[in-house]
Amino acid sequence: MNMHNQINLEYALIKYFSDKATPEEETFVQQWASQSSDNTSYYHKIQRLWIQRIVL
Numbered sequence: 001m002n003m004h005n006q007i008n009l010e011y012a013l014i015k016y017f018s019d020k021a022t023p024e025e026e027t028f029v030q031q032w033a034s035q036s037s038d039n040t041s042y043y044h045k046i047q048r049l050w051i052q053r054i055v056l
Helices: 004-015 025-034 037-055
Strands: none
Touching: 004 025, 004 037, 025 037
C-alpha cells in the first residue's frame, strides 16, 4: 500500500470509529477489513486502541 492510500485508510478508520464516516466510507472500511486476514487484524488492533482511548 502506498503512502497516499495508507493516509486515506487511516483517515477512513478514524472517521469510522468516531461514527462520522459517510455511508461510502463505512462500506470502504468494511470491504477493506474483509479482504484479508492482515486487514482484519489491523482493523481489530485499531478498534482496540480506539476503545482504550475512550476509556482513558
